[in-house]
Amino acid sequence: MARPARMTDVAKTAGVSTMTVSRVLNANPNVKDETRERVFAAIKRLRYHRNELARSLRDKRTRQIGILVPNLFDPFFANCAHAVGVVAKQHNYSVNIAISNEDPDDEFEEANRMLHRKVEGVVVIPATPVRGSSQLLLPEFSNLPIVTLDRPVEGSHYDSVVVQNWSGGQMGTRHLIALGHKRIAFIGLVGNLYTMRMRQQGYREAMTSARLKPDMQTVTDAPETSVSMLRKLMAAKRPPTALFCANNLTTRHVLHAMQTLMMHPPESIALVGFDDFETADLLRPGITVVRQPVESLGRIAAEALFARLGEGKHGPPKHIILPVELVVRGSCGARLPQLRHLPKPVSSS
């Protein structure tokens, strides 16, 4: 058993030099058929496989990309990562994954780890910088192709792939306005995320241009704060009649809070969320959402990265914006012919 066979082992068994073995491996035509046979035989007999590490060092090409996400328990991020993985496989690349935990310092550390490991490029869902600008802008990364996903890095020249956050915020809000609502609260997440800001601006535009007054609220990631937030909101003199939840997580938190307070959409209050989720159509009523194309987001980001690795090496930055779509179910109060939007099937354990 011992150590795996090296190229010299193959060369020896086949009675040739390592160079010839290398040629055979790389499908170089300048090898006599009979020699090639012998080499193949030796390779097979010794179960030889190239040491990709050595090859990478020599070639200065690792055939490896990185993907850096805040976490993998958020289905949104996981789906993005999945799509990137699929594209990488198509290109015969390996994927190095790391978790930033939404922490800029962790992100920096992991990006460096990837850099030193010589990944050829990185797809990153950037963490929001706490102070100053993103460390992804530091000069050490200036030669590393980076594509940002879901959120851009402010002040960067990196390719970016995002969705229509602003329009989506506007779209969801307008829908509620069209249903007759005048007091609509926007529920966001603390932390100044790019996506939150954009969606909020879309909301604000829709409100003001309908001569309505915006009402911004935030929830943290603790379910309890959602309850008190909602309670306070409803105790106001003129409480909102509708809520716009800025993402997947806030939607779920608000729904939990509503359950605790024995509230029920759309009668107690209408609700529209941003980002679709599994079982959104299983709840009663189904949750009306602005859906984003999660699959495509990851896929297109990965493809943009591979474009950089290939020809478009030095092209100008690409900024891709993917469309969102309003999926009307029951929680907004609209009574539509029961459209059913099933989530895509998944295998499971």
Next chain:
Amino acid sequence: MARPARMTDVAKTAGVSTMTVSRVLNANPNVKDETRERVFAAIKRLRYHRNELARSLRDKRTRQIGILVPNLFDPFFANCAHAVGVVAKQHNYSVNIAISNEDPDDEFEEANRMLHRKVEGVVVIPATPVRGSSQLLLPEFSNLPIVTLDRPVEGSHYDSVVVQNWSGGQMGTRHLIALGHKRIAFIGLVGNLYTMRMRQQGYREAMTSARLKPDMQTVTDAPETSVSMLRKLMAAKRPPTALFCANNLTTRHVLHAMQTLMMHPPESIALVGFDDFETADLLRPGITVVRQPVESLGRIAAEALFARLGEGKHGPPKHIILPVELVVRGSCGARLPQLRHLPKPVSSS
């Protein structure tokens, strides 16, 4: 700009040899303080960082592990991968991720890719072999530490981490029996997955030892088949009064089917599922489930792998079985003091 600084660059700038730089980097005490200073200064000035690729080649230690999962859109797998990533970061390791797509050939290919890239070990959620035994048993992997997660590889000596599938199946079924049900159908997934088999056996045991007749059904991953399956089931002379859904996915499919058929748990039929999911407690009624410790599953598998990489190199195979837990909500028909089981908070986009 240009290429990143190498060790020789640092050596030159500091007026020493590369060996001294190496010593400084590896915190070797045998360097004069003043020399060390000079080296550090040079490192900083040149923004030098070790080329981990070269180091790996030299050391025969890549500080890299692999994780091989069927996909990342199933939250179960994604959560496992997340936990592995967290543990790897604690050990200062990089993670190579690949997707098997539940296909043994893809799995084999990706495992090989990792092997040739010299990962030090792999955590794998094995794909179910279609014919014969798993290709993970082939001799090329005999020197690669492997820990199997969620499903074992039959006939292997690999460490494994699974949950109490059998007991969980029994537990869920017994709960329904205790509630007075006599005709309980088991709804599984096609494909002969290990977890399905085990849960089914637990179900079967609970049924037969209560002198009841087991009734196995399967659904594919297409929602439509769930509808026809359920319709057929309910059209029987003596239709079941309760369903046990063998995983997350079947549970959702069945719930969709029930919605289509205007059925409603627990009145139309009682329901217990295996594997908890986000929003299981937001549905009305909440879904009673056998919950598995997804976090721990991934974490413990990764820890088992690192144990192999450290001391326990040659210890006997470890087979770890994690407990499951019955979470009673409303769908089974039990009327309990409203326990509320919130899913753990997640950040999001």
Next chain:
DNA sequence: CTGTTAGCGCGTTCAG
């Protein structure tokens, strides 16, 4: 068509 030489960037000898 095939082999020899050299070196990717690092770290481990073993001399000084």
Next chain:
DNA sequence: CTGAACGCGCTAACAG
């Protein structure tokens, strides 16, 4: 305390 030489496994350049 420091450095020179060698090799990890592979391949590009240059012979022959």
